Amino acid sequence: MSRDLILSSIRSSLGRRAGQPVPARPPVLLKIPEVPLARRIGQFCEALGKLNGKSLVAKNLEEARDYVAGLVQGRRAIASNAPFLGECGITSIPGVETGFTGRMALRERCATYDIGITSASFALAETGTLVMLSSAEEPRLVSLLPPVHIAVVPTSKLLTGLDELLTLLPDPAGHTSGMAFITGPSRTADIEQFLVRGVHGPGEIHVVLV
Amino acid sequence: MSKRVSLFVTCLVDQLFPKAGLAMADVLERAGYEVEFLEDQTCCGQPAFNSGYWGEARQVANHFLEVFEHTSGPIVVASGSCTSMISHHYGDIYRDDPAVLERVHRLESRVFEFSRFLLDVAGADEFGARFEHTVTYHDSCHALRELGVKHGPRRLLSKVRGLTLKEMDAAEECCGFGGTFSVKFDEVSGGMARTKIDSILRTGADYVCSIDSSCLMQLQGALLRGGHSVRTIHLAEVLASR
Amino acid sequence: MSILPAGEIRKTLLDDRLQTAIYGSTGRLVGKRRESIDDPVAAEFEAWRTHANAIKRHTIENLDYYLEELERNIVKRGGKVVWCKDAEEAAEFVRRLCREKGVRRIVKSKSMTTEEVELNHEVEKDNIDVVETDLGEYILQLAKEKPYHIVAPALHKTRYDVADIFTKTLGVERETVIEKQTMIARRVLREKFLTADLGITGANFLVAGSGAVVVVENEGNARLSSSAPRIQIAFAGMEKLIPRAQDLAVFLKILGRSATGQPLTVYTSFLSGPRRPGEIDGPEEFYLVLLDNGRTKVLQDPAKRQALYCIRCGACLNHCPVYRKIGGHNYPWVYSGPIGAILSPQFHGVTRDPWLPHASSLCGACGEVCPVKIEIPKILLELRRDIAEAKEREGEDRVQQLAFKAWAFVMTHPKLWSLALTGAPYTMPEAENGWIRSVPGFMKIGPLAGWLSQRDLPAPAPKSFRRLWKERQEGRQ
Numbered sequence: 001m002s003r004d005l006i007l008s009s010i011r012s013s014l015g016r017r018a019g020q021p022v023p024a025r026p027p028v029l030l031k032i033p034e035v036p037l038a039r040r041i042g043q044f045c046e047a048l049g050k051l052n053g054k055s056l057v058a059k060n061l062e063e064a065r066d067y068v069a070g071l072v073q074g075r076r077a078i079a080s081n082a083p084f085l086g087e088c089g090i091t092s093i094p095g096v097e098t099g100f101t102g103r104m105a106l107r108e109r110c111a112t113y114d115i116g117i118t119s120a121s122f123a124l125a126e127t128g129t130l131v132m133l134s135s136a137e138e139p140r141l142v143s144l145l146p147p148v149h150i151a152v153v154p155t156s157k158l159l160t161g162l163d164e165l166l167t168l169l170p171d172p173a174g175h176t177s178g179m180a181f182i183t184g185p186s187r188t189a190d191i192e193q194f195l196v197r198g199v200h201g202p203g204e205i206h207v208v209l210v
Numbered sequence: 211m212s213k214r215v216s217l218f219v220t221c222l223v224d225q226l227f228p229k230a231g232l233a234m235a236d237v238l239e240r241a242g243y244e245v246e247f248l249e250d251q252t253c254c255g256q257p258a259f260n261s262g263y264w265g266e267a268r269q270v271a272n273h274f275l276e277v278f279e280h281t282s283g284p285i286v287v288a289s290g291s292c293t294s295m296i297s298h299h300y301g302d303i304y305r306d307d308p309a310v311l312e313r314v315h316r317l318e319s320r321v322f323e324f325s326r327f328l329l330d331v332a333g334a335d336e337f338g339a340r341f342e343h344t345v346t347y348h349d350s351c352h353a354l355r356e357l358g359v360k361h362g363p364r365r366l367l368s369k370v371r372g373l374t375l376k377e378m379d380a381a382e383e384c385c386g387f388g389g390t391f392s393v394k395f396d397e398v399s400g401g402m403a404r405t406k407i408d409s410i411l412r413t414g415a416d417y418v419c420s421i422d423s424s425c426l427m428q429l430q431g432a433l434l435r436g437g438h439s440v441r442t443i444h445l446a447e448v449l450a451s452r
Numbered sequence: 453m454s455i456l457p458a459g460e461i462r463k464t465l466l467d468d469r470l471q472t473a474i475y476g477s478t479g480r481l482v483g484k485r486r487e488s489i490d491d492p493v494a495a496e497f498e499a500w501r502t503h504a505n506a507i508k509r510h511t512i513e514n515l516d517y518y519l520e521e522l523e524r525n526i527v528k529r530g531g532k533v534v535w536c537k538d539a540e541e542a543a544e545f546v547r548r549l550c551r552e553k554g555v556r557r558i559v560k561s562k563s564m565t566t567e568e569v570e571l572n573h574e575v576e577k578d579n580i581d582v583v584e585t586d587l588g589e590y591i592l593q594l595a596k597e598k599p600y601h602i603v604a605p606a607l608h609k610t611r612y613d614v615a616d617i618f619t620k621t622l623g624v625e626r627e628t629v630i631e632k633q634t635m636i637a638r639r640v641l642r643e644k645f646l647t648a649d650l651g652i653t654g655a656n657f658l659v660a661g662s663g664a665v666v667v668v669e670n671e672g673n674a675r676l677s678s679s680a681p682r683i684q685i686a687f688a689g690m691e692k693l694i695p696r697a698q699d700l701a702v703f704l705k706i707l708g709r710s711a712t713g714q715p716l717t718v719y720t721s722f723l724s725g726p727r728r729p730g731e732i733d734g735p736e737e738f739y740l741v742l743l744d745n746g747r748t749k750v751l752q753d754p755a756k757r758q759a760l761y762c763i764r765c766g767a768c769l770n771h772c773p774v775y776r777k778i779g780g781h782n783y784p785w786v787y788s789g790p791i792g793a794i795l796s797p798q799f800h801g802v803t804r805d806p807w808l809p810h811a812s813s814l815c816g817a818c819g820e821v822c823p824v825k826i827e828i829p830k831i832l833l834e835l836r837r838d839i840a841e842a843k844e845r846e847g848e849d850r851v852q853q854l855a856f857k858a859w860a861f862v863m864t865h866p867k868l869w870s871l872a873l874t875g876a877p878y879t880m881p882e883a884e885n886g887w888i889r890s891v892p893g894f895m896k897i898g899p900l901a902g903w904l905s906q907r908d909l910p911a912p913a914p915k916s917f918r919r920l921w922k923e924r925q926e927g928r929q
Contacts, residue, residue, distance in 0.1 A: 228913050
């Protein structure tokens with residue numbers, strides 16, 4: 001069997017036996033800086049802005065709702081099942097559909113609607129990143145298929161950066177089959193190194209921090 | 211350390227660019243050192259080593275050790291690549307021979323590339339030199355990446371009266387020599403030289419300077435072939451100029 | 453045994469447009485990397501490199517342990533691991549799975565490992581529609597060409613090339629505006645994503661402790677390939693392992709910066725197995741193809757196995773003055789640039805492309821920028837030694853061997869060397885200002901011809917250094 005052939009070949013090259021334990025490995029290198037929330041918010045918006053993503057810091061749930069409503073304005077939007085979106089009243093904006101639990105029905109809308117609205121499990125200030133964990137509340141395709149992605153995230157979820165996330169979540173596989181980091185709009189520079197946004201993923205991204 | 215240094219001029223300087231070796235001696239004397247040249251010296255062994263002929267490289271390295279290990283003071287080398295051959299690669303050649311490795315370690319702590327010697331051992335950066343030209347500096351690869359030689363030569367050049375130092379944008383890019391690479395892959399090597407020359411020309415400098423004669427040979431040959439008037443010059447020659 | 457592709461290299465060197473494209477694109481990536489590792493992260497970046505090297509060293513030195521841990525965890529999360537010792541086995545697995553599951557269409561995101569295996573070519577034998585979805589790879593697939601660069605596969609194509617390719621293969625009206633070309637590709641590929649039965653991705657990292665595959669990208673095609681179709685296969689070389697998810701903190705920070713100057717790429721996917729109960733979308737079946745295909749061979753050499761630390765960032769390519777002249781297609785295998793020069797001989801044996809490790813000036817720029825600190829120039833030197841030894845055994849290249857033997861003889865007999873120095877000026881033609889432009893026909897051979905084809909040759913100095921030194925010392929007495 002190839003598995004056994006490969007493993008025994010590896011072992012003979014490395015001088016190891018089956019079942020032999022490993023020596024102490026280098027410790028993880030994680031450094032979490034001390035950054036107050038106000039500065040984290042500023043960092044996030046600045047980082048996202050550099051990538052042409054838009055951000056809004058909403059003072060309350062109503063302001064968040066109004067902003068999103070302004071973006072939706074007559075277009076069709078599919079919202080994920082994240083409870084926070086309901087709390088913000090976003091799911092009651094005209095044009096926003098939500099509550100889908102069937103894969104094909106959800107997919108059909110993601111493929112044809114203009115806007116996908118989600119919350120996020122976390123946001124990372126250093127890089128302007130959204131952390132999405134695939135779940136019944138947050139399907140994968142809502143933040144991926146529609147050409148516009150709006151994410152509404154409570155500031156309590158805003159971490160300093162990747163190091164803090166991995167400290168809080170040392171094994172993402174324990175929670176989801178698919179964790180995605182989203183850092184700005186989809187882009188490519190494959191032709192003549194000329195930057196184009198919105199190749200496959202959304203070309204327009206808005207993050208509302210509440 | 212004693213005030214007596216031993217020169218390792220390198221086979222290239224011995225054969226093709228003796229003025230660089232003489233200039234090196236002049237500058238060292240100006241810095242207050244007595245300079246000796248051991249006649250039995252030949253080569254560091256790098257050409258064979260780089261081509262994969264480690265046995266032949268070892269024979270030549272043996273000879274180098276025999277010639278120089280009986281000196282007691284610093285050994286000053288006119289080239290970065292030869293210096294790094296001794297300090298970084300003799301260890302590879304002799305890795306199966308701990309006794310010789312020991313001799314190599316004792317010797318290599320006394321082996322210095324020329325600009326390094328002036329700044330770190332002699333502690334001098336000014337030699338009364340005058341060179342009224344615009345000069346751009348080429349970072350020879352081995353010196354840059356294996357010896358960390360970058361700011362030293364520029365500092366030395368900045369102290370030369372009348373000299374204007376202009377930085378080229380591709381200072382750290384390889385000139386294309388690479389030993390036998392220059393002839394085995396002559397067209398690629400020539401292309402690399404021409405790219406470097408474009409960068410040199412953009413500075414408007416009259417001279418391009420480095421601490422390695424092999425680079426200077428590659429660049430001067432290509433400059434002449436391209437009909438350009440820029441000349442190459444070894445750092446030692448600039449520092450020896452009056 | 454392949455011969456140096458001198459003709460092809462010459463063509464590349466003489467193609468001004470291509471030269472500008474290669475040098476310009478790689479130059480831009482060099483600049484972007486430089487910006488992203490400048491202050492304030494400069495000091496930390498070096499610490500990250502050291503740490504990443506240590507983790508890779510530990511993982512590769514204990515690879516069997518981590519492979520088993522990875523397998524256990526992937527299975528725990530509902531996935532399957534397929535161990536493939538060679539390209540044939542990997543391709544056979546995919547074809548068999550497609551037959552069993554009735555797969556008619558495959559969408560693929562970028563994977564150099566699938567190039568190694570020539571997966572598309574194999575799968576197309578069964579009349580399956582396999583589509584590359586990374587824009588650059590898609591363009592090349594339409595043009596029936598191989599990638600030019602690990603990270604920027606269509607580096608060598610202009611918008612006009614792309615216009616021609618699209619018109620010819622997609623039947624669309626000729627379009628030369630890059631944004632519009634991108635939208636054409638988006639439209640065509642979206643349909644493929646949504647109707648594909650199988651999505652194949654590569655893997656930047658395999659996380660043993662989680663049983664997960666990590667894929668980084670900027671376009672979104674890897675996310676789509678791994679989320680839309682009902683079956684997912686992740687293809688990975690066995691060396692892609694890292695022990696823990698937390699190690700990603702360092703690796704993600706150095707990968708994006710080294711490749712394109714991005715602190716993080718737009719998308720990073722952390723995938724472990726098929727969709728869980730309760731999740732609405734994601735694949736129903738998940739397979740990880742673990743590919744050997746010669747990696748166990750590379751493991752055999754303790755000095756050179758560090759080549760397996762590679763995280764495929766492409767920085768060595770961007771900084772290599774040789775790659776920047778000859779481009780990606782003049783390398784014999786799918787991996788080009790300095791990493792290709794040290795992997796190909798280790799996978800295929802040093803005598804297959806004996807010229808490859810010599811196609812370097814040993815400038816060291818590659819090793820200087822490698823995020824995982826692979827000592828590329830050192831490995832090149834070791835490979836050159838292996839080649840010289842192999843040639844000696846096989847009785848090849850005797851002239852070069854004898855030349856170095858003679859050279860060593862002279863260099864270990866100082867009196868002979870002195871004699872050579874005295875005699876040399878008489879062997880060369882007259883030189884104006886000390887430089888020779890050409891030599892008589894009978895001399896124009898070998899190294900001399902090679903040198904003179906590109907530059908003037910310095911004439912041996914009329915008096916060697918040692919002679920001048922003697923005169924100088926005597927003059928002082």
